[in-house]
Amino acid sequence: MFSIIFPGQGSQSVGMAKEFYNKYSLVKNIFSRADEALNFNLSKIILSGPISEINLTKNTQPAIFVVSYSIFSVMKKEFNINLNQANYFAGHSLGEYSALTCANALQFEEAVRLLHARGKSMQDAVPSGQGAMLAVLGLKVEEILEQINSISINGTCEVANDNSPGQIVISGDKDSIQILQDSLKKKSIRGIILPVSAPFHCSLMESAEKKMSQKITESLFKDPKPSIISNVTAKAENKVNKIKELLIKQITSRVKWRESVEYMINNGVNEFIEIGPGKVLSGLVKRINKDVNVFNINSIDDITNYINK
Numbered sequence: 001m002f003s004i005i006f007p008g009q010g011s012q013s014v015g016m017a018k019e020f021y022n023k024y025s026l027v028k029n030i031f032s033r034a035d036e037a038l039n040f041n042l043s044k045i046i047l048s049g050p051i052s053e054i055n056l057t058k059n060t061q062p063a064i065f066v067v068s069y070s071i072f073s074v075m076k077k078e079f080n081i082n083l084n085q086a087n088y089f090a091g092h093s094l095g096e097y098s099a100l101t102c103a104n105a106l107q108f109e110e111a112v113r114l115l116h117a118r119g120k121s122m123q124d125a126v127p128s129g130q131g132a133m134l135a136v137l138g139l140k141v142e143e144i145l146e147q148i149n150s151i152s153i154n155g156t157c158e159v160a161n162d163n164s165p166g167q168i169v170i171s172g173d174k175d176s177i178q179i180l181q182d183s184l185k186k187k188s189i190r191g192i193i194l195p196v197s198a199p200f201h202c203s204l205m206e207s208a209e210k211k212m213s214q215k216i217t218e219s220l221f222k223d224p225k226p227s228i229i230s231n232v233t234a235k236a237e238n239k240v241n242k243i244k245e246l247l248i249k250q251i252t253s254r255v256k257w258r259e260s261v262e263y264m265i266n267n268g269v270n271e272f273i274e275i276g277p278g279k280v281l282s283g284l285v286k287r288i289n290k291d292v293n294v295f296n297i298n299s300i301d302d303i304t305n306y307i308n309k
């Protein structure tokens with residue numbers, strides 16, 4: 001049994017998918033459709049940068065989605081690999097939109113527009129420099145929650161991502177995150193401030209959740225095939241109304257990635273295929289369970305190696 005997983009923010013780089021773009025007219029067409037849907041040249045930002053443009057959340061989110069969808073489409077249409085036979089699709093944060101689109105639950109153009117709006121509203125939710133995210137290494141969720149509760153924090157300091165055992169990301173206002181980092185340092189616990197533009201997946205994103213609520217509600221979704229693993233519930237979801245409700249909640253909720261992977265494994269999955277830029281999720285899956293097979297598809301060679309496995 002296998003699952004397809006799609007990466008989230010942090011996997012972007014200038015020139016991602018250039019090899020696919022140069023070789024396949026199918027990919028050129030996908031990039032062109034994205035530009036048309038957004039009314040600006042996202043393709044140029046993806047292929048040529050600059051990195052400062054690709055790192056703007058409003059660009060990052062649709063860019064990673066377009067690249068993931070392009071590689072998925074090449075595997076399906078150029079290599080005739082029936083990826084929709086997978087037991088589940090899952091994606092990390094924005095990757096859930098890649099999963100839904102590849103599972104035929106959401107139209108490509110609709111997803112591009114939603115992700116651009118999502119990125120912009122998340123970016124605008126907290127003034128620049130007022131929020132922060134901290135990756136804490138070596139602790140479990142319960143342990144980091146104990147650490148947060150043991151110190152005096154008046155602001156926002158919440159678990160944003162439960163990525164894998166020993167990698168938890170905390171979101172909040174800058175001062176609260178600094179207090180936590182200093183407290184952890186005294187106990188020799190490593191915490192790394194992430195280079196992000198806003199504190200994602202915490203209650204400070206409420207204005208973004210409100211803005212996206214109407215857009216998601218009004219968008220046309222269909223039941224996905226296969227089922228999608230929701231970041232919010234870490235369970236399989238396949239009903240439109242529930243998926244919409246969870247996508248709205250996802251903006252302020254914890255990304256339960258570790259629990260999602262464990263759910264898939266507990267339901268018989270022993271192979272994960274990460275489709276899209278970077279190798280972040282492949283690394284996380286191996287940390288969660290070293291016995292499963294993990295394939296990362298980020299180049300034409302990767303597809304060939306997967307076929308010849």
